[in-house]
Amino acid sequence: MSSPIVKLVAQRIALGILLLLAVSVLIFAGTQILPGDVAQAILGQSATPESLANLREQLGLNQPAYIRYFHWLGGVLTGDLGTAMSSGQDIATSIKERLWNTLFLAFWAAIVAIPLAITLGLIAVRYRNGWVDKLISGVALASTSFPEFFIGYLLVFYFAVENQWFPAISTVYEGMPLGERLQAIALPAAALTLVVLAHMMRMTRAAILNVMQSAYVETAELKGLSAFAVIRKHAFPNAIAPIINVVMLNLAYLVVGVVVVEVIFVYPGMGQYLVDHVTKRDVPVVQAVGLIFAAVYISLNIIADIAAIVANPRLRHPK
């Protein structure tokens, strides 16, 4: 039984790596298409033909694009993302902390959001079409429908300005005690939770309801199990695959889609870092961040795939 799983998982991972390589080509090509080159961007207004030529030589911009691509890829694979043009700092070092911050925020938002969404989904199924179900769906959908900046500002207004329970800005730094750090990220984590909640909750509800139509659920009901026990023991395990999928998609969103929330709460994460460097046309940084975002997205999707395979015997033993 184990060997087909291993084979499938290996296949998925290989596909993922291939995809990532394709993405890296796209990112590299995309930044080459942009008007002007790095040398022009560095020198800006003060560019003279001689200084441009010198700098191009120095940066190796005179080599053909494919050589530069492999040069860059080789650097990335050995953990060398290059140096930022605008500040001259090592990209890998500055990204490390930013990435850690983003993951920290995503982690805590997920810790709250995922159990909450699934529990609410289960409750909604239990009381389906009743007022509890409608209330849960209504509130969750409403919070998702508002733009994130609106939710962010509302939270700031009530919990930071009016009541001063939490700080309005989420500046975190190295060496900050965990308690303070958690207090600092409370509001952005809440905003993110509200944004991703409905999607996961509705998917849980739909997936389980789908299973609830099956004969074995009816059997379980007939043998006298309580409604929650039916859902927990029989319906939920069979509905797990689509739920994992949607959870992973939302996890990916928590990492790569937080730009707006980071800006509102002044959180020093990857989104803010990316925005700063895009406006400065700092191509090496944009490439590096783009690649990291792609890697996160792809690996979370692989995990979702693998989990779905493991959870579903039909996918595990394909005909």
Next chain:
Amino acid sequence: MTNELDYLSRRVAAGKLSRRDFLGRAAALGISAPFANSLLSSAARAAGPVKGGILKAGLVGGESTNSLDPALMMTQVPFAFGKCWGEMIVELSPEGKLENRIAEEIGSSDDAKVWTLKIRDGVEFHNGKTVTAEDVAATLERHSDEKSKSGALGYMKGIDTIKASGKEVVLTLKEPNADLPYLLSDYHLIVQPNGGKDKPDAGIGAGPYKVKVNEPGVRHVGERFANYWQGDKMGHADQVEVVVINDATARTAALQGGQVNMINRVEPKIVDLIKRVKGVTIRNHSGPGHYVFIMHCNTAPFDNNDLRMALKLAINREEMLNKVLRGYGSLGNDFPINASYPLFTEIEQRKYDPDKAKFHYKKSGHDGSILLRTSDVAFPGAVDAAQLYQQSAAKAGIKLEIKREPGDGYWNEVWNKQPFCASYWGGRSTQDQMYSTAYLSSADWNDTRFKRPDFDKMVLAARAELDEAKRKAMYHDMAVMVRDEGGLILPMFNQFIDATGPKVAGWVEDPHQELCNGYALAKCWLEA
């Protein structure tokens, strides 16, 4: 009455009477709130600064791409933090006079060509070394070098040789310049050990605070430097912190929530709301910054002075000041100088005059619409301002076509490239600097393409003139020339609008830059 007020203000300074009660009493005595506030701050200063505590500023204008290299400072956060850790050769006092810092004395030859800086004894860098004439000379050398990419390079090019001998630095200029000491007050010229040639972004200076944390785009922390040479005047808080908050709403919320003690760039449209928040004080002050519409004098149709004059007369300055700046500014008069510059003279205010505009427009013989480019980034409210301009010009029979350009790339693609667009200037510390930066024929940033050999001669002559009265007259003539013949439409000068939270004392009104010319963190303290 004044005795009573004095007494009351001292009670507030001593913490025995609340600010609110004081203002109430003052109102009862028939004293206006601004005057009462100024009484309070002078009383607080008289009571003496309180040492200790952490002072935090939440500022717009910081990015993760910032560096501690003073040569590369461009935006507000590095500027304000630079004033915390760096010490200048010479600085502009809030009254517009020169204040000697590391230079104890500045003298010049009679022709203003050779300048001698005498270096003060006993000023210490954060690394324990004493500031020497060699360090000052090396600093100036580094900023004169193209490779440093210094923001001060433009002025530094005018220095021919820099020599350190003993306690003196001798500068020989290529051309005479009576304004040299003012140029040396440029905020990029922070004195560094060996001029920062070894490691430009080391963050070691001789200012009141040592750099403790430097996280570009996030926060910067300074710790009081015990050996600061004038510790009685600056460096009152134990620790200062700059938190980068680029979002205007978040900045205001942070001030209201008490996470920071001061913020910069309060938007004019929300000032009146912020004013009502308990404990918050708005600190607005006019400076040399101005919002402009610029025409290229050498590009058709703007190469015709009648057309330029028509456009200058077709703008309703008062309306724009009230609607775009909500009154937080002053009227412009089509030359880039106002009362915040030394040697300023008043010139008759140009008014909105559709009839006269119509007359000049007819005389110019131009027909058809004129394209005006604008963008959100040109200045806050630039899109609205362009629309107001369109309406006021329409009444004079001039058809303006507004094109809204994307903010990204505006400064590369539109400003200084397209013949008619909206823009802003932060201003400079002297008239010579302002005119040299943007109105000399040879200036890179001559964004109105005002190329007049006779004007260039006047700039150079005024620069070399040591007699103040004569210089003042020269600057008057230059202003009239720019106003009546240039390509600058200057509807308004903007104010700096900062805000402070409860208990912040020691604020000094300074017309040169926002946040007390960047010194707010170093000069203010928290009342007990």
